[in-house]
Structure formats: structure tokens, C-alpha cells
Amino acid sequence: MKNLKGIIHFILTIVFTTFTIIISSCNDKWLDIEPQDRVSEEAVWNTPSVADLFLNDIYGYLPPYRTTGWWSESWTDNCMNVQTWQGQAEIVRSGALSPSNTLFTIKRYDAVNDWTWDENFSYIRKCNVFIQKVRESEELTEEYKSVRIAEAKFLRAWFYMTTFKYFGGLPVIEEPLDIKTQGDAIFRERATAQETAAFISRDCQEAAESLPVEQPEWGRVTKGAALALKGYIELLAASPLSNPDNNKELWAKAAASYKQVMDLAKYQLTDYYHGLYIEDNNHNAEIILPYVIRYPLANEDQDTRFLEDLYGPAYAVIEPFGVINYSIVESAPTQDLVDAYRMKDGKTIAESPLYDPAHPYENREPRFYESIIYDGAPFRDGFIYTRKGDPYNAVDRSRSSWVTPTGYYIRKTYDERINGLLERPKGKKNLGDWPLIRYADVLLGYAEAQNEAVGPDASVLDAINKIRTRKDVSMPTIQDTYGSVSQEQMREIIRTERRIELAFEDKRYTDITRWKIGHKLQGFVRGVEPVKNPVTSEVTYEYFNVVPQTYNLTNDKNYRLPIPLGTMEKNPKLVQNPGY
Amino acid sequence: MQLTAFIHRRVGVRGILSKTLRVMQLTTVLLLGLCLQTAATGFSQTITFSGTEVPLEKVFSTIKQQTGYFVSYKASQVRNAKPVTIHGENMPLERFLNQALKNQQLDFTIEANTIFIKRKNETNPQATVQSLPGTLSPPPADITLSGRVTNTNDEPLEGVSVTVKGSQTGTTTNADGRFQLSVPSANNVELVFSFVGYQSKTVKAGSQTVFNIILEGADSNLSDVVIQAYGKSRKATLTSSISAIKGDKLVEAVPNIANKLTGRVTGILSYQTSGEAGLDETTIRIRGQNTIGNAAPLVIIDGVPGRMADVNSQDIEDISVLKDAAAAAPYGLAAANGVILITTKKGVKGRARLSYNGNYGFQNPVWLTKTLNSYQQALMQNEIYLNDHPNDTNVPWSDSELEEYRKVVEGDPAGNYDKYFNSNNLHDVIRHDYPVSNHNLSVRGGSENITYYASFGYFDQASMIPNENFKKYYGVVNLDADINKSLKVSLTVRTDRGRRVWPSFGDQITAQFGIYGRMYEIAPDDAIWYPNTPGYWARGRFDFNPVGRINTSGMSSDKADNTVYNIGLEQKLPLKGLSIKGIFNYQSINTFGEAWNTDPIYWDVDNTVQPAVYTQRLPTSKPSFAQNYSRANNITAQGFLTYDRTFGDHAVTALFVTEIRDLRSKNFYATKKNYSILIPTLDMGSSVQTDIGNGGSATQARQVGQVLKLDYRYSDKYMIGFSGRRDQHYYFAPGFRTGYFPAVSAGWRIGQEQFIKGKYSWLNELKMRASWGQSGNLAGEPFQYLSTYGIVNEIYRLGGQLGTGLYERSPANPFITWEKQKQTNIGIDLVLWNGLLSFSGDYFYQVRDNMLLNPDVTIPAEYGITLPQENAGKMSNRGFEFTAGSRHNFANGITFDVNANFSFARNKLLRIFENPATYKDPNRRRTDNQLGAQYGLVALGYFQSQAEIDASPVQNFGFYTIGDVKYADINKDGIVDATDEKKIGYPNFPECIFGLNLAASWKGFDISALIQGATLMSVNRPGAAGGGAPGNSNGNTQVEALDHWTPETPNAKFPRWSYLSITNNFRTSTLTMRNNTYIRLKGFNVGYSLPAGLLSKVKAESLRFYISGQNLFTWTAEYLNSDPESAAGGAYRFANQKSVSFGVSLTF
Structure with missing residues (x-):
């Protein structure tokens, strides 16, 4: 027994002693744990395939257009938010923005939020980091560096352009800011609008010089994309908002850049206007820069592109289910946009004898039918009626439901084979790539710039005519419609053409501000309530103001967004946009 | 001056310190070796x-x-004895004693290992006799x-002092609570048992000679072992600030004990x-909010970090809340937010007791x-429409x-309910009236050598959500x-298994887009049920x-199994008072x-036909x-070296603990879509690549610490105490x-001083305590010292391939x-009048330094990335608490x-x-204000x-007109804006x-x-309908919305309503803040x-019936x-839930 006791003492003591010794010898090494969810600095910048992952991430911040009602198209005369509580549109329209009253910002995956100053600069930093690190890398090849740095420059230019179009002049930052080495130099002043645009244009130019016309991987930016973006930023810089003295050289620059894209002879308009946005037509020759839809490869929750359940008619006939709640309508076209569509003879509704106010939807141009769902329009397995008394889609003037408040729904960009809300929970989506830049942009941009620089020459007419005579649009040429036109007439034609061709592509707000045509929006957002006479079956149209407020975009300050107070307070060198 | 060394963190000092501690570790090892030697020789019987x-x-x-002999004597006799002068080496015990007691009125006897000191020449000695357990030998006395x-x-x-009433005779109990005492005759003898913190008890001896006395605490504050x-x-001798509560005070069973501490324990x-069942969460802070970062207290269950929800409230013996630095410092880097110690029930010697509580x-x-x-909503919608469209x-x-x-x-029966x-x-x-039940069966007992508790x-x-259950x-x-x-073993296996089942929609029912949140979105004019066809629900x-x-x-369901295995070995070492203990704890x-x-089913109505x-x-x-x-394995190993001994009036406790922890976890998921067969297993479902998904991640964590107390x-x-920890x-x-x-602490029981004790018998206890110390808090996230890149999956598709992305994390710090x-x-x-009144109060002042902060406000937004956190912040927290x-x-x-x-x-x-703009503005300044202070307009x-x-x-928050909120221009610049x-x-x-x-x-x-109750807190409640006007598509509108501005009600609770976007009216302001x-009434129990x-007839020990209620009334x-x-x-x-339960507890 005595022995056993001794043994137990001994064992215990040994155990404890060993334990203590282990711990004493537990130096820092035992605590050196490798993180399991991250990658070290060296691992990233020495291997092309790993460095590429960094660039992949930046590509991921290209805007997944139109995922909810939060898009700038709703701030314009093209569309309006359906729900009253989605007050963003009214805030912009009524000129109620201020540094203390800025727009909702919603993170990526949820919406286009490209008006967010802070977010855009975080993407710009990513580009700057990539450019610097790749440039400094000793392992990466010159060939790799040349193309990928060019891609990063394009992306930097893209995010700068986005910020520029909302805010004007910006701090020009070409390297990753580093408080340790730069100290107070991290606080940058805003450059002027022209300086900023010149910087963006230079980035595009440098990118274009190194980028191939064709990239081996679909989705990567190309020379054409860089030149088209260059054209666009120059177009913004030449427009009245940034070019109050109407310096024609600025217009000429834009025209020249666009011309370069045209001269690549790589792009052309497709035959199908509507089909541009659906899966079957992906990779078509009109797309210069796509936002590549990630679904179905991506986890459905992360994907971005709900369309058919957010913009279609609220209710639609879908066999074999009958009438179903098809979409949670977030944005509806205005009467103003409907009126802007031409008649099939190429003339406006005011000019054309074909227009009959009693039957306003007859004899309109093909793009109208491709883009707008109106009272009596066919949709899927039935027709949509927004007329008074319809149990489903009757106009909701109180804007308290998800039914259209204007009498119209958006059709453009839909893949009508998708069952809207029915399939939303299952992640079924329109798998068409979203065109961030397409050839029609280039033609319209060229025509506008060239018309401003030298007037409506043959190349201007040719560019516009190409758009009007696309196979399934097939309208008469400008010459056939109007004969010869003046520069001013041409300007209006181009602007309207741009509005119609690019409707619902999130370009309208920028066009309104850069042209400073807020005064033309004076008036109310209008809608229509069709009323069917039960006796005669005649439908009459009662037009009404959807919101009681008029547009208030006449004040110059409203052409730029205010920089949020928080952002202003963090950088004392920032100067607020005038008027705020 | 080790103390100052601890206080001032300087590199040089730190070096010395770590050396000191390393030496201490070495000493431990040497000491152990020494002990082994001593063990071999044993005690001698020479002095x-x-x-x-x-x-x-x-x-x-x-x-x-x-x-090692125990000396039993009566203090009063010895106190008057003469001082002794002896010089001798290896004197035999008896000779030594003889010499020491020479010329004294005292004599001695030796029984087993005990020396009894008694008065000389006592023929009928009333001497006190004390003995060790198991060695109660009859003293030379009558009874x-x-x-x-x-x-x-x-x-x-x-x-415990045991005295014979009316005489000087008495003794005190030994470590096992035993006493022995001789009296001339048992007749008319009354024994008085008194002990500080307990109510004195007087027992008539009568013919009884063996007493099992249970003393009731005069006040739990003093009598308890904490x-x-x-x-x-x-x-009684505690010098730090600890609130404690006994497990049996927490009568109602709850899935998470955290919800039961508020109002019962000070400092929480x-x-x-x-x-929500199974997800009931409590934001719990000890002594309030004292940091911007992680402010959650550390929870220790039976010595090892754990989660409160892991313990059955019925198994809890004690809960201690360590509040001040002296109490918490042994937990080092995890202690600054306070520590909650939970101890589970252990076995007790005695017959097995079987208890049921249900x-x-x-x-x-x-x-x-x-x-x-x-109807109210429709009226309101019309009213608002007319506000917005006056001539329509x-x-x-x-x-x-x-x-x-x-x-x-x-x-009305004439209504069109279709x-x-x-x-x-x-x-x-x-x-309504959904059930909650709880059953608990436990057995507790033990023999001389082994005790057990099992439950x-x-x-x-x-x-309240049908189909949800926990x-x-x-x-x-x-x-x-x-x-x-000398050797004790303890074994613990504790396991709990939680199973929550809920309807699949929404991750959590509580979440905004979960079922509970969605309920608020069904406007009243939208059907939920069709009244004419019971059992049919609408699409909504x-x-x-x-x-x-x-x-x-x-x-959906979640099953969480948590099992803790704990083995402890404690060896008393031959040097009296010294023991070592090793604990190994494995948690899985x-x-x-x-x-x-699945796709929900519902009914549609065609009400255009009759x-x-x-x-x-x-x-x-x-x-x-x-x-x-997901699977997590946590290993904790602790080694203890304890020295606990009393030398006359001096008591010393020393404790050295080493602790290592290693925590690992891994998880993965798998998904499959498009099931043709309605059987949920991963074998079924679609086999198309795009319908299948999986992923996973892993983490590891390690920590090493040494504690000295x-x-x-x-x-x-x-009392004086020192405690400290070195942590890595x-x-x-x-x-x-x-x-x-x-940390250091000190206490003075003034009440025990003769000048008070003798004078004021009603004052049982008066103690002053003070402590100062330093503790740490782990905030932020790991690896911020490394410059790394994060991974984001499925970021973009290039060349048809869905690519992974890398992004720059915050730069390294x-x-x-x-x-x-x-x-x-x-x-x-x-403590006064034997517990008729007791009071315990604390004042504390904390300064949190090195507080982790994001310096982002100091850099421009154009910087484009967040900076790493820095140990730059500092905040104080002060307060008081009393019970x-x-x-x-x-x-x-x-x-x-x-x-x-x-x-x-x-x-x-x-x-x-803080950015200069708000710092310079005394109204908006965050520095020198409270964390959690709310800012808004007036x-x-x-x-x-x-x-x-x-x-x-001018108000710069968008359009406004008559009936809209008017705000004060606080900075008097002529414009009302966010400044x-x-x-x-x-x-x-x-x-x-308070409680x-x-x-x-x-x-x-x-x-x-x-x-x-709680006070000094405000919530921001922006509107009656989630920040918009009533009756819009946001769903339901709270009834208060009826109380809104009209020309007739100019001072209503809400501004005029409009369907336009009146952002002016929805700013955080004094209008939206609610006290x-x-x-x-959080708990209410009645029992019998x-x-x-009556019970003894059925051999039961106790039987109690009770009714228990929770959250019955709220004001x-x-x-x-x-x-x-x-x-x-x-x-x-x-x-939160209010409940009424009926229960029974029965012990055999």
C-alpha cells in the first residue's frame, strides 16, 4: 500500500511536472498559427493565376444593372418608382437632396449603387493596388503586366467615370494611398471637371494601347471597350454641364474616340432589338462590354439579376397556373416616355398623321412594342389590362400596391419565358449578359459629338440611320422622314433617339444632367387611366399626374449630387458642389 | 517592488518579469522534487x-x-499562559511539551495524532476536547x-464556536465540522453554537449526546462559500467584489441562465x-458598457470557458459574478469585461437522495x-391621399x-367576407397558451470516499409561431x-443537446425577413385566412x-450536441497544506x-363571381x-499548485496555475436543388452540376496562461491578496x-475588532474592502498583425469560369x-442584528486603455480601405451597486x-x-461623452x-410644409442640417x-x-410604419399613427402623414426617442x-407543489x-414570453 501511494505520487508529479515543462517551453512558436482563410502577400503577386484573382474581384464591382428599383432611371422622365415609400426618386426630382439628406446607399448584390462616393473610391483603390503591385512584381512577365495593368486602368477609369457623372471633378488618385508614407498627403483636393475627365480619358487611352481587340476570355475588357469608354468620358466632358463655353474641340475629341471604335470594324448592331438582353443572344457582336451574369454557376443568393420579377406586369396569365402575381413592380414607365416613342413612319406623335389619340398605341415604332407594356398589350399567354376596374393590373393611383401607378409596365430586357415571381424563390433568372457598353452607344455618342463639333454631316446621319434601320426596328431613315435637317434639329433627333434606344439602360439621368435639360422636365409625372365604356366597349384615356409635385431640376445645383456630410467632414480639403 | 513592475509596462521591466515568472515555473518543478523527498521521509516526532x-x-x-500533530486547546486558557523559552534540537515531542508547559497551569495528553491541552489538577475537567474525524476517542470526562x-x-x-451556556466551557469545530466536548452532566446543559454570518443556535442537551447541527446563514453574503x-x-474574508447567487434561487428552468441573472445579481x-425559443438572447454586461469592442463577459463553467446556454439551470450550485479586477485578474486577457463563474452540483456524503422537479x-x-x-387603414389612406392631392x-x-x-x-353579417x-x-x-415544460431527475449522495451527482x-x-419548437x-x-x-479524483461528463425546429422560411424567424418580420408586412386589407372557408389561407x-x-x-432544424469531459486529479503533498492538481478538459x-x-401552398379567391x-x-x-x-474541439489543460495553511492567526493561501487552451473548428455545407422525390436526403434531388453546391471553412486558436494568487x-x-496572470x-x-x-486587494473586518465587537453586539459584520488591478480584453479579430488577402468566392465570370476573388484586407498593424x-x-x-439587515455596496472606477478602434474617421473616404484597428482608445466607466x-x-x-x-x-x-468637425462641435462631440449616447435633432x-x-x-432634409416636423437650429447658422x-x-x-x-x-x-426594472435608456422608434406613412406597402401600421398632425391636432404624436417622401419627418430626433x-414582475412563485x-409515511423527504410565473406584468x-x-x-x-407554470418537486 505504501508503495502504491508512492507510485501514485510519483506519476502525478511526473504528469504535472511534464505539463509545467511543456508550458514553460511553450514559446511563441506554439502560438504561431497560420490563418486558414486568407492568403499572404508573397503568394499573391508572384503568380499570374493568383494575381488574376485580385483583378477578378475588381471585375465583380462592375454594376449589375437594374436589380431593384434603386436605379437612376427612376429619377428621370422615363420611369418612376411604383411604391411611395421608395422615395428616392422624389427626393432627386424635387431637388430635396442635400449633404444631410443623401440617397440611400445599398451594398453590392442588391442594387446599382454607383452614386456612392465612398464605395467608388474603394474600387479605385483596388485598381491602384493592382497596378502598383503588378508593376513592382519581379516574377510576373512583361506581357502579363502590359495586358492586366491595362485592364486595371480601364476599370479605374470606369469607376472614376461613374463617380464623375454624379459629382463632377474628383480627387485624382493614381496610387494606393498610404498614411504611413504619405502623411497628410492622403488628403486630396478635387480636380476640376475637365482635369478629372482628362485623367480618365488618359487612363482609357493607355488601356486601349495595350489591350487586344479580342480577349481570350469573354468578359474581359478589350481595346474597343477602352476606346468606347474614352469616347463616353469625353462626351461627358464636352457636354454643357462640364463645357459651359461649348468648346467644340472637346466634342471633336469625343467623336474621334468613338470613330476609333467604329474603325475597329469589330462591332455591329444585331438584328434583334429585344433579343439583346436574353440568354440566347449572349456574346453577340453588339456587346462591347458586358456585365456577365454569374448565375447559374454562382450561388443563387449572391446573384444579382432579378428582372422578370421586379419589372414585369404585377399580374400575368401563365398557363397552366392562370393569373399569377408575376412581379413586384419597382419601376414603371411614364406617359412622357410613351409619348417620346415615334410612330412607325419615323415621325413624332405630334408630327405624324398616323397618331390617333383615341388609339394611342397603334402604329407606333417597333421599339415601343418591344419596350412597353400598355393597356391591351399581349403578354405571355394573355393580355395586360391596366384599365380601370381590371381585377389585377388596374392603375393604382394611390401607389399603395405593387400595381403600376402610370398605366404602363416595362417590357424591354425581359426574357418572357421566365415565370417571374413564381420562379424567383428558385433563383431562376434571365441569364442574358447585361450590356454595359454596346455598339448603339458608340453610334449615338459619335453622332452627338460629331453633330456638335461639325454639324449633321453624312457620318452623323449614317450613325443614326443605322440605329433606326436595325433589322427588327426598320424605321425610315432621317432623310426619308425629314429630308435635310439642321444642327439643332439633329440635336433633338439624336437626344430623343438616345432616350428611346437606351431606355431603361440607366443612361437617361446622366443625359439629363449633362445636357442640363432639367427645365424641359418641368411639369408632372404623368400616367394614364384607360376607361372602358361598358356599353360601347370604347376605351378612353384619362391622363393624370402621378405625383402632385413637379420636377424641380432647374436649379443648377441639382445637376450634381451633394457629397454626403460624413464624407465632407473626413476630408477638409474637399469642396462641396456649388449650391449645397 | 514587483508591484510597480506590473503596473508600468516597459520593455525592460517586462523582460525581468517574464524571467521572474520563468523562475517561478522552475521553482515549481524544484519544489515538486523537494516534496517527493519529503514524502519519502515523512513527519518526525521530534521538535x-x-x-x-x-x-x-x-x-x-x-x-x-x-x-503534523493537531493541538487542541482552549484559546482563553492559552492566552494567559506564560511565554516559553526553549532551545533544543530534535527533542522528542513529549519532552518538548513537558518543557513548554512547565510552570504553566496546563497539562497535556496525546491521543493518536492529537495533543489535548487541558488545565492542570482538574479532577472533573471541563476542558475542551477536539479531535479529528474518525478518531473520536472518549476523553476522560463524565459525559x-x-x-x-x-x-x-x-x-x-x-x-464554529460551541459553548456551554453559562460557563466558560467550549470548543470550536474542526475542518470537517466536528466537535467533541465533555461536560459534568448532560442535564440542564445547553449548547450554544455560534459562527459569524450564521444565526446562533441553542440546543438543550437533554439525554442527547450526539448533535447534528445545521446552522442557517444569517445572511447569505457572509455565510456562503463563494x-x-x-x-x-x-x-466573510473576501476582499474582492463578487456577487454570488445560489443555484436553488433560480427556481424556474430556463434554456439560458443568462436571462435569470438580471435583477437578482448586482453588477449585471x-x-x-x-x-424566441432556443434563440432567446440576452445582451449581458457586467458593470455596463466599458468598451467599444467586444464587451461580453467571460463565462466559466466548472473552471473552463463555456457558454451559459450549455448548463441546465437545475444543475447549478452557484453562480459568481467577478466584477472587480482583483476577482477577475486570474483570467487575464479575458477578464476586463467581468467573469461569470458557474459551478455545477457535486455529490454530498450521505444517503442517496433522488429528486424530481418538473x-x-x-x-x-x-x-x-x-x-x-x-377600416381604420382605409380611412387613413383616403385622408392621406387628399392631403397629397388636395383637389383630386x-x-x-x-x-x-x-x-x-x-x-x-x-x-356585420352583411359584410362581404370574400x-x-x-x-x-x-x-x-x-x-396562444403554447406549452413549455421542464423535467429534471437527479440523484445525489455519497459514501465516505466517493460522492456523486447525476442528473x-x-x-x-x-x-408562438406554430411548428417552431425547441x-x-x-x-x-x-x-x-x-x-x-491524499489523492482525490473528480470526473465530470456534462452533455447537452439542443434541437430547434422551425419552418424553413427565413434563416431566423426573428430576422426582419423571417416569418415574424413578415407578419408586419401583411396589411389588414390583405387576407391571411379566408373567413368564409375556415382552414384556407391566402397567398398574402x-x-x-x-x-x-x-x-x-x-x-429546418438545428441540432447542437455539446459534451464536456473533465478529469481532475488532486494530490495532497506531504508538506501540510500543499497540493497539486491537474485538470484535463475536452469539449466537443x-x-x-x-x-x-418547399414551395408553399395557398388558396386564391375569385370574388368576382357569386x-x-x-x-x-x-x-x-x-x-x-x-x-x-460543424465540429469544434476545445482542449483545456490546467495544472494547479496550491498551498493553503493556517498558522495560528495567520492564514496563507498560495495558488499557482498553468493553463493551455487549443480550440479548433471546421465546418462544411452541401446543398442540392430540384428534388423530384419528396425525401430530404442528399442522395435524392437533381444531379445537374448547377443544382449542387458545397463549401466550408476552418479555424484554430491557442492560448497559454500562468496564474498566481x-x-x-x-x-x-x-486580509490582503495578490493575484495576477501572464497570458499569451x-x-x-x-x-x-x-x-x-x-491585482491587489485588501479587506478589514472592522466588526471583528474588540472595540466594536464587544460594544455593539447587534453589529455582526462590518467589512471594508478595496482592490486595484489590471485585466485585459481580447477585441478585434485574429491576425491583424499580418498583411493578408481575403478570399471571396464566385465573384465574377470571365471566360465562362466563375472566378474566386482576392481582396486587400486592412493593412497590417x-x-x-x-x-x-x-x-x-x-x-x-x-450585517446587522443577525441578518435582519444586511448591506453590501461597491463603488468602482474603470479605465479601459489600449481600446481597439478603427481610425477610419481620421482618413478621407477617398482612402478606399479601412485602416487596421489600433490600440488607441481610452474610456472610463464608473458606477456603484448595492444590495x-x-x-x-x-x-x-x-x-x-x-x-x-x-x-x-x-x-x-x-x-x-473622431473627425475634427464633430470634435470641435460641443453638441456632436463623441469624445468625453458616453458610448451609446444617441445623437439627433431637437x-x-x-x-x-x-x-x-x-x-x-431652412431645413435641409428635403421637402417640408405645414404639419411637418420643425427642428431647432442648434448651431445657430441659419440652416438646419445634420450639424x-x-x-x-x-x-x-x-x-x-434594479431588482x-x-x-x-x-x-x-x-x-x-x-x-x-431598468432605466436611463432610450430607444429610437422612428415611425408608426417602419419609417413611412401608414397604409403604404410597408405593411402594418401601429395604432399610434392615428395620433398625427392635423390643423385640429397641432401637437399630436406624429407629423402629418403623406405618401410623398417627406424625409424631413423621419430624422432621428427628440420626437422619435422613447424613454x-x-x-x-419578472418572476412570481407560490409553493406549498x-x-x-405526512411524507415520512411514503418515505419521502420533501414534496412541494408550486406555481411559477414569469414576466407577468410590465410597466x-x-x-x-x-x-x-x-x-x-x-x-x-x-x-419576450410571459408564462405560468405548475410544478412539483419531490425528494426521496
């Missing part, structure tokens, strides 16, 4: 002593020390009285933000938000439609065995009818989740299924990993380390026990990153006329929490109540225990239209 004029007591303690004194928890009480860091202590400030009850939500009915007659609802709504709302609906979101969906618990809680199973086996006199707005989701969207947590998602036709909508898509599994007491009157943690870079957390907190605590403990109690047993059998507690804490940000009411608008400064904000309301966390515990009993009846003060006589300072506690957690929170 080596050299002293001149040494007090006799000191001589006795030397004997004790050198021989021997012996026995054992324990407290109500069956724990032996050491040092569990503290890595050990325990008597509350908390609120329960959700009452109850069954019914729950209801505390509050259901009241909303407009469809096209109102949303015609008079005839309004009339139809009025009919259905009023239940077309006009009046649904009431929550009320139409939730259940099985089952908890089952239904939810079950929890608990099992514990605690085994303690004495292998021999955007297919979100919660009833359809609850019944037909599939089910496995969670398994499943989600089966009678209306109802058609069922069948699923339009195939189900999907997801599973996830030293306590010294002199005659239980003066994997979060930080080498060189920034090691931290030292020292190689200097990052933990937060440090210095805390000073001053406390007082008071006052009163208990008394009346002669007629009525007992009462009242305890009130109050905790207050107010913090201040002393140094944070509302001046509403604009009542255009003239008033014209005369007021006019100032601090409004109270902070978003209660600064003050009143009442208990009384009489003849088997008992009643108890807990009234708890969240509340008082509620059957008399023992709020302002009308909130919601449960005040869950409201603080944000909108759409699951209301």
Missing part, C-alpha cells in the same frame, strides 16, 4: 526549536508544523457531547432582446404590437368600399472520489403569407443543420435541401503576445495587442427574506478617433403655418438596473417574487411543501407598443 519568550500559541503552531455542524448546504463549517477564480473563499446590466406551463407573448384594422376626388376607397370595410371590421378582409397580422398567425434534464418549449436535453455525472487520504402580399410559410415551406461541440425548402370560388395553388417548383455540419489573513480580521495569445504578433495582469483595463473598487459589507437585504424568522414560523439590488454604471469615452413640434415656415431657418444634431435621450443601453426579490414562508407555504424605462410527518414609462426589452434589440424582434 527542533529555539526561542526566547515565545507565546505558547506560537509554540503549538510550531508543533503542528513540524510533527461526552459530540457532533457535526454543517450549513444548510450540508457543507461542514470549520471554526466560488472565485480557480478556487473558493468564504464570503442586461436586457433580453429576443424571446413543471408544465403556458406561455404568451408579453406584448403584441397593436396595429390598425382595415380620386381617393383610393370609395364610400361604399369604406362601408364594406366597416362591416367586416365590425363583424372580398373585404380585416386581417390582424400577429394575432391571426401566432398561437437528467429535459426542456421543451413551443413557440427541445433541450441535459445530462450530468459528477463524481468525486478519495482514492486515499408577395406570396409571403406567414401561415402558408409556416405550414408548407418545409422545415457538433452542430448539424438541415433545411428542406359565390366566390376558392382554388388551391399547388407548388410550382421542386424542393431544395441543404445540410451543414496569494492571500494572507490575520485572525480573519485583516495567438491573436497577436510575437513580441506583442505576452501580457501581465496583476504589427503592434496590435489587447485592451487593458485598470479598475479600482471600494466596497463595504454590513440590501433583510431576513428574519418570526417565532410564529413566518420567515421573510427581502433583497433589493441596484446597479448603476456610466461610461465616458476619453479618447477615440424637434420643436410641427410647422403650424406658412408664416412660421418662412420665419424659421444641428446633439445628444438626445439616454444611451441605447440601460445605465441603471427587488421578495420571499416569505409560513408553515410550508412559500411565496417569492422578483420585480425588475425605455420599465419595471416588470407537505409536512414532513413602461412611455407607451412603446412593444415589449420594452426586445424593443431595445431593434425592430421585428421576437417579443
